[in-house]
Amino acid sequence: MSILINKDTKVAVWGMTGKYGIKQTKNMLSYGTKIVAGISVSRGGEEVNGVPIYDMVSEAIRHTEINTGIIYVPPVRAKDAAIEAIDAGIKVLMIATEGMPLHDTILIKRLAEARGTWVIGPNTVGIITPGECLVGSLASDYAMKGRVGVVTRGGTIAVELTRMMSAAGFGQSTCVGAGGDKVIGKNMADYLQLFEKDPDTDVVVLNGEIGGHKEFECAEVISGMKKKVIAYILGRCAPAGKRMGHIGAIIGGKDEGFEEKREVLRQAGAIVVDTPWMILEELNKLGLKQKNSAAISLN
Amino acid sequence: MRLYEYEGKELFKDFEIPVPKAEIASTVEEAVEAATNIGYPVVLKAQVQMGGRGKAGLVKKVENREELVSVFKDIKSRIKNDEQLLLEETVMAVDEGYFGFTVDDVRGVPVMVITSKGGVDVEKVAETEPERIVRVYIDPLEGLYYHQILNAIKKVGYKGRVMKELAEFGLKLYKVFVENEADTVEVNPVMILDNNKIVAGDAKVILDDYVIFRKKNLQKYKEKRMNNPENNTRAIYVPLDGDIGIISIGASNTMMVIDSIKYLGGKPGNFADLASGVDHDSLYELASLIIRESADKCKVILINITLAGASLKVVVEGYLDAINAIKPKIPMIANIRATGAARLEMEVDEAIAELEKAGVSYCDTLEEAIDTVIRISKQ
Numbered sequence: 001m002s003i004l005i006n007k008d009t010k011v012a013v014w015g016m017t018g019k020y021g022i023k024q025t026k027n028m029l030s031y032g033t034k035i036v037a038g039i040s041v042s043r044g045g046e047e048v049n050g051v052p053i054y055d056m057v058s059e060a061i062r063h064t065e066i067n068t069g070i071i072y073v074p075p076v077r078a079k080d081a082a083i084e085a086i087d088a089g090i091k092v093l094m095i096a097t098e099g100m101p102l103h104d105t106i107l108i109k110r111l112a113e114a115r116g117t118w119v120i121g122p123n124t125v126g127i128i129t130p131g132e133c134l135v136g137s138l139a140s141d142y143a144m145k146g147r148v149g150v151v152t153r154g155g156t157i158a159v160e161l162t163r164m165m166s167a168a169g170f171g172q173s174t175c176v177g178a179g180g181d182k183v184i185g186k187n188m189a190d191y192l193q194l195f196e197k198d199p200d201t202d203v204v205v206l207n208g209e210i211g212g213h214k215e216f217e218c219a220e221v222i223s224g225m226k227k228k229v230i231a232y233i234l235g236r237c238a239p240a241g242k243r244m245g246h247i248g249a250i251i252g253g254k255d256e257g258f259e260e261k262r263e264v265l266r267q268a269g270a271i272v273v274d275t276p277w278m279i280l281e282e283l284n285k286l287g288l289k290q291k292n293s294a295a296i297s298l299n
Numbered sequence: 300m301r302l303y304e305y306e307g308k309e310l311f312k313d314f315e316i317p318v319p320k321a322e323i324a325s326t327v328e329e330a331v332e333a334a335t336n337i338g339y340p341v342v343l344k345a346q347v348q349m350g351g352r353g354k355a356g357l358v359k360k361v362e363n364r365e366e367l368v369s370v371f372k373d374i375k376s377r378i379k380n381d382e383q384l385l386l387e388e389t390v391m392a393v394d395e396g397y398f399g400f401t402v403d404d405v406r407g408v409p410v411m412v413i414t415s416k417g418g419v420d421v422e423k424v425a426e427t428e429p430e431r432i433v434r435v436y437i438d439p440l441e442g443l444y445y446h447q448i449l450n451a452i453k454k455v456g457y458k459g460r461v462m463k464e465l466a467e468f469g470l471k472l473y474k475v476f477v478e479n480e481a482d483t484v485e486v487n488p489v490m491i492l493d494n495n496k497i498v499a500g501d502a503k504v505i506l507d508d509y510v511i512f513r514k515k516n517l518q519k520y521k522e523k524r525m526n527n528p529e530n531n532t533r534a535i536y537v538p539l540d541g542d543i544g545i546i547s548i549g550a551s552n553t554m555m556v557i558d559s560i561k562y563l564g565g566k567p568g569n570f571a572d573l574a575s576g577v578d579h580d581s582l583y584e585l586a587s588l589i590i591r592e593s594a595d596k597c598k599v600i601l602i603n604i605t606l607a608g609a610s611l612k613v614v615v616e617g618y619l620d621a622i623n624a625i626k627p628k629i630p631m632i633a634n635i636r637a638t639g640a641a642r643l644e645m646e647v648d649e650a651i652a653e654l655e656k657a658g659v660s661y662c663d664t665l666e667e668a669i670d671t672v673i674r675i676s677k678q
Contacts, residue, residue, distance in 0.1 A: 024608060027640040075509060096608075099575050101510040102402060103439075103480040109407040110439045125607055137608035140639040154551020159607045163636055180550060182482070183407040209551065212404040234554040237561050237570065241348075242537045245550025245572035275559050277666070 002129035002174040003149070003194040003201075004092050004118060009133045010065050012037040012057055012090070014081040015072030017048055024072060024096075024137055025049050031134040036064045039081070057088045070126075070135060071095040078122070079104040086117045094135050095121035095185070105183045112185055119185020125155030125177040128162075138175055139163060146171015146290055148283065149195035151188050152207035153214070154180050157234065161205060161276060168280045169289045173201040180249070182212060189217040196225050203228045203286055205279055206270070208261060210235030211249040215261045219268035230282050231270040233261050300506045303346045305385045306520055307502025313516070314475045316468065317498045321387040330371045331364060333386045339363055343370055344385045345378050350420070360389060390498050395488035396455075397421055398469055399503075400476040402483075409437040409476070411448070411469070415455040417488030417500070431455050443473050461495045468497040479517060480510040508574075534585035535574050536592070541566025542676045544593030544600035544629075546586050546618060548573050552605045556669070560601075565673035568597045577609035582617025590627045599675040601668060602633035602659060604650075611637045612645035615653055622657050630675055631659040634668035 011028075015021040016038030026049050029035055035051050037060040044055035054060040057069070069085040071078055071094065078097040085093050086108070093112070100122040112119045120127055126136010130143040139159045144166040152158040158177040165172065173195075178188045188206060195201045206222075206229050208215040215233065222229050235258045238244050266272045271282050283289070302310065308318040322333035323346070334341045345357035352358050357374055361367045374384060395417030403410045414424045414432040424432050433451040437443050448469040452462050468489065476484040483505040490498040511517050535550075539557070543565055547553040550572045557567035571589055573581050593600055604614060622631070633654050635647050651661050662668035 020608075023610075023640045023643055027643070031639075076513070099509045101480055101513075102482060102507040103477075103510070106402065106407055106409065106439045134639075137639050137641075139607055141642075142638050152551065154549070154554075155607070156549030156552030156605045157555055158551075159638060160552050160555060160605055160636065163638070182404045183402060187405060207551070209554065214405055217405050234551055234558055236558040237539055237567055238554070239537065239539070242570075243535060244537065244554055244570055245535055249550060249554075274562050276555060 002132065003191070003198050004174065004176070005068065005127055005129050005133045005135050007132045009034060009068050009092075009135065011035045011068045011070060011135060012039055012060055012066045012085075013051075013070045013072065014039045014085070016040065016051065017043050017046075017053065018072060021072035022048060025051065027137065027140060028134050031140045032132075033134050036066060039084075057084055057090070061088060067091045068135060069093040071097055073097060075099040075101065079108060082108045082119070083111060086111050086115050089115070090117055092118045092120065092135075093185070094124060094126050095119060096124060096126065096136060097121070098123050100181060102182060105181060109183060109185050120176060121179040121181075121184060123155070123181045124179040124184075125158050127174065127176040129174045130172055136177075138177060142166050143175060144171040146288070147173055147200060147202040148288060149173050149191075149198065149201040149204040150175040151191040151195070151204065152177050153188060153209050154207065154234070157207050161207065161279065164276055164280060165205075165283070168283075169291070170280065170283045171290050173198060180245070187214050187217055189214070189221045192218060192221045192225065192229065196227055201227065203230065203283065203288060206231045208233045209249045210238045210244065210258050210261065211256050213256065216264055219264045219270070222265065222270050223268040228286060229270045230279050231262070231265045231272050232276065232279055233258060233265070233272070300508050300511070300520065300524070301348050302502070302504040302506065302520060303348065304344065304502050305346055305383070307504035308499065310475060310479070310504060311499055311502055314471050316471050316475070317496065318502070319387040319390050319498060319500075321385055323383050323385055324371075325383050327368055327371055330367060330384065330386060334361075334364070334367050337386060337388050340389045341367070342387045342389055343367070343374060344387065345374050346383045346385055347378055390490055390500070391492065392488070392490035392498070392500070393493045394491040395500070396465070396491065397424075397487045398472055398489050399485035399487070400473060400481075400483070401485070403436065406436060408439060411435040411437060411443065411451065411473070413451045413455055413469070415457060421487070442477070443470075445470060461491055464495050464497050465489070475504075479514060480507055481505065482507050533574055533581040534588055535572045536588055537570040538592065539567050539569055541568045542596060542598050543672050544568045544589050544597040545571060545603065546589050546600060547571060547603035548577065548582070548585065548609075548614070549605055553603065556601070556603050556665070560669055560673060563669060563673060565669070565676055568593055577613060579613055579617045579620075582614055583621050586618045586621035587625060590621060590625045593629065594627065597629060598678070599629055599672045600627065600631045601672045602631060602654070603665070603668070604633065604635040604637065606637045606641035607639055609641060610644050611635070611641045611647070611650055615645065615650045619653060619657050622659070632662055632668050632671050632675075633659045634662050634665050636665070
C-alpha cells in the first residue's frame, strides 16, 4: 500500500515530445513507471521513448487503460491540457508546469473537484512510491521503501528530505511535493488525511513554508490524527513582504510568518523541528530506523 | 508584482472607477505645478509600498505653496530616491468603508471582503467588530452576481441610496480583479461622499506575475521595474543583512540552506531563485548578480546545488561562466546533490572537477559545506 500511485499506475504524459518531457519520461521509464501514452496534438501515430503518441487523450483511452496524467506543458497551454485530462476522467493528475497563471489554477481546481480528479501541483516535483512508481522527478536515486510518508510544499526540499532520510535508514511509503504555488489542486492537509488512513505509513513528515494559510489547515487535520507528524517549516530568514521564490511564499498578514505557523502546528500536536537533521533524530526516537539502508549514497 | 497607488488608480480609471483628481511628482517644481493644476488644499502621498503610511507621516495635507514645498522636501528625504509623491485633491468623505478581492489560498477560490469601517486594518475589524465584516467566497465557474454584493453590503450595515452605489462600485472592482486576473485588488478607504457617490481613496493592486505575458495593458508596469535588481525578470533576489552569499536555485531547498545557516549561528546574505525555467542565461544572470552583490558585503559564497528535474550540466555551466567572467575575490564553497534526469548529461564527479578547476572548494556533504562557510564568515 501507499497513497495515490503504485505498481498499477498507468500514465499518460502531456508534453512528452518536448525537450524536458522526453528526459523526464526516460527517467520514469527506467524507474519502472508504466507510461502508456504521450499526448501531443499533431504528433499522433509517432513513438517517443518507445511510447505511442496520440493527438488527444480521448483517443488514447480507447487503446489503453490510463488512470494517471502528467502535464509537462508550458504555462500558456497547461490549462487546456489539464482540463482535457480532467474531462477524460483521469484520477490522479500531476501538473509540473512552473509559472501557471493563478486564475487558470483556480479554474482547474474547481473542475477537478467537480469531476473527482486528484490534482498534484502545479509547480510540483511529483510523487514517488519507492520501488513501485515514480510520477515526476522526485528523487528516483534516493527514495527507499519504508514506512514514513512525506509531503512537502516545495520540490527541491522533497528531494533533499528523501535523500537524507534514505541515507540515514528511514525509508518512505510515498513522498509527494504538493506544489509551491499559492493555489494548488490538493493541499498538504489532504495528503495528511491519506497518510493517516494508509496502513503502510507509520509517521508523516510535513514540510511547510511562510506565506498563506495552508499550514493552518494542516494543523486542524493533525489535531485529529493518531499518527505522529514531524513538521519542518521554512522561512526563518524571510523578511515580510518579500517573495521567497515560490509565488505563495510571501508573508502578507502577521499570522503568515515563521514562528506563528510553528506555534499553531506545535499546539496541534506536531513535533516541530528546526533543521532537516532534526527530522532524522525524531524518526530515530520513534524507532523507524531500517537495517537495509546502506545502498543510498550521499550525493 | 504590487502596483504603486498611482498605478493602481490609473488602472481603476480604465474601468471607470472614480478616483480623486491627482498628479505624480518627483521634484519640488513638478509638485508646485501639480498642486496649481489640482487646486489647494492638496494631499501629498508618498508612493511607497507599505501599510500605515499615515502614521509614518508619509501622507499629509497642505494648504498653500509654502507648506507644500517644506512638506514635499520632508517626505522626499524619508523615502528612496526613485520613489515619487502623489498629489491629490482633498475629498470630503462622510463615511469610509473597505472593499477587497483576493484569492483564498486554502480553498483556492476568489473571495470578496467588505467592511463598513474603512481606513483601518481589516484584520483588526475582524477581531473587534466581526459584525461589520463579510467574506463572500466566489465560485470561479459562476462569477459574482450583483445581488451577492448587495447582500454583503446590507449585512455590514449599509442602508438606503448608498447601497446601490456601493454595489456598482463593487462590480467594477470585481471587473478589475477578474479581467486582469489579479492576485489582489483592494480599496481602503472606500470614500462615501455626501451625495452618496463613491471614490476610491487608495488602491492596492497585486498582479499575478505569471499572467502579464498575455495582458497587453499590464506590460508597461513590468517594463518600468526592469532596472531594479530586486525585480530582475530571470532571477528572484532577496537581499538579507548577513555575510554569506548563496548561489542556489529551488526555492524550498534554498530556504532550507539559509535557515540552517542562521540556526547554526551564521548570517546568510541573500535568498535567490530563478523566476521561471532553468536555462543557461538565467543561471548566468543569477550567479553574476549574487557574485556582484556579495563582493562588498560577504566573506564567502556557498554554491548549493540540489537537482532532480533540471540538468546538472546546464546549471554548472551557467554558474561557471559567471564565475570565470567576474572572478570573485572571496572564497567559494560548493556541495552538489543530483538525482534522476538531472544526471543524464553530467555526473556529479565531473561537475565537482569543473567547479574545482574554477577555484571553487568542494565539500562532500551539505552539513560540512554549511559548517565551512559559517567558519570562514567568522574569521
